[in-house]
Amino acid sequence: xxxxPEIMHRAxxxxxxxxxxAGQEVVLRRYFDWRHRVPDPWxxxxxxxxxxxxxxxxxxxxxxxxxxxxxxxxxxGVFTRALAAAYPEAEIIGVDVSERALARAxxxxxxxxxxxxxxADILTHRAEPRFDLVFCSETLYYxxxxxxxxxxxxxxxxxxxxxxxxxxxxxxxxxxxLHRYLDAHASLSRLTEQVHTACAxxxxxxxxxxxxx
Numbered sequence: 001x002x003x004x005p006e007i008m009h010r011a012x013x014x015x016x017x018x019x020x021x022a023g024q025e026v027v028l029r030r031y032f033d034w035r036h037r038v039p040d041p042w043x044x045x046x047x048x049x050x051x052x053x054x055x056x057x058x059x060x061x062x063x064x065x066x067x068x069x070x071x072x073x074x075x076x077g078v079f080t081r082a083l084a085a086a087y088p089e090a091e092i093i094g095v096d097v098s099e100r101a102l103a104r105a106x107x108x109x110x111x112x113x114x115x116x117x118x119x120a121d122i123l124t125h126r127a128e129p130r131f132d133l134v135f136c137s138e139t140l141y142y143x144x145x146x147x148x149x150x151x152x153x154x155x156x157x158x159x160x161x162x163x164x165x166x167x168x169x170x171x172x173x174x175x176x177x178l179h180r181y182l183d184a185h186a187s188l189s190r191l192t193e194q195v196h197t198a199c200a201x202x203x204x205x206x207x208x209x210x211x212x213x
Contacts, residue, residue, distance in 0.1 A: 010141060017144025021151075025097065025121040028142065032098035036076070039104060044078040053196075053203060054082050057137070057169055060194055060205050066090050066133040070159055072122050073139035077105030083135075084115050090133075095120050122155050123148060130161040137169035140178040153181040157188050157210075165191075166208040172197065175204035187211055 016024050035041045044050045057079075066087050074080050074094030083092055094109075094117040096102050102117045109115050122136075123143065136156055143152050156166055166188065170178050172195050182188055193206040 013142050014144040017148045021121075021123045021148075024144075024148070025124060028121065029097045029099075029119075032096070033100045036098050036100040036104070040076055040078075042075070044075060049199060049201060050078070052199070053169065054079050056194070056196060057135075057167060057205050058082065058086055060192060060207060061133070061167065062165060062191070062207070062209075064165075066165075068131045068161070069093070069133040069135070070095060070127070070131045071135040071137075072156065073137060074105060074117065075101050077102075077108040077117070079135070079137065080105060080115065080117075081109045084109055090114070092116075093118060095122070095125065097121050122152050125155065127159055129158050131159045132161060132164050134159045134164065134166045135169075136166070138171075140168070140170060140181075141174060149178065149181045150184075153185045153188075156182070157185045160187070160210050162210060164210050168206045168208070169203060172202040172204045175206065179204070179206045182206070182208055 016027055019027065068091050069083055069087060070093045071080055071083065072095050074096050077094055080092060080094045092115045094105055096119065099119050102119055105117050111117065134156055140149060140152060143149055160166060168179050168182055183190055187210055188208040189211045191207045191209050193204060195204045196202060
């Protein structure tokens with residue numbers, strides 16, 4: 001059961017989604033720049049829970065080569081660095097709405113032609129649909145109401161090339177609602193889901209593949 005602060009937090013972001021997509025992007029950018037006024041505000045680099053979540057996510061990936069990877073909501077690049085180590089031949093793009101977070105991500109994982117970071121909002125970003133692997137972790141609940149989640153799901157699905165894999169990671173049981181929007185997208189087929197409950201903050205890792213054209 002979510003705590004009262006979590007309920008109020010989610011209500012705030014649902015209210016933001018009443019704005020236009022462009023207006024919502026401006027407020028989210030300012031909010032996350034404010035949150036990143038101090039380094040690593042969610043302790044992603046030091047919290048044992050977060051590190052185990054990253055390891056669990058990587059273990060669940062289908063074993064295949066991934067040449068182009070995009071991480072939506074990369075924050076300060078902690079998981080980006082894990083991806084760069086796990087897939088040393090892949091081109092990796094980290095995307096976040098906060099330029100302050102991205103500045104720290106670039107220091108953590110220097111842009112070298114193989115890894116790069118861009119500031120963008122998943123609701124409005126236009127990228128070529130040629131990625132083998134797309135990550136979206138702890139991001140969808142910031143987008144608010146039904147219409148925005150439908151739009152985000154279409155955007156995420158649209159990033160995949162043929163045979164691509166999309167991985168969504170969110171708190172459980174909230175993930176059941178959030179990932180339902182991905183389930184409904186015509187181009188996506190759920191491959192696996194693992195719900196991790198043996199921890200203080202349960203989470204689900206759900207893996208999707210592209211449907212045959």
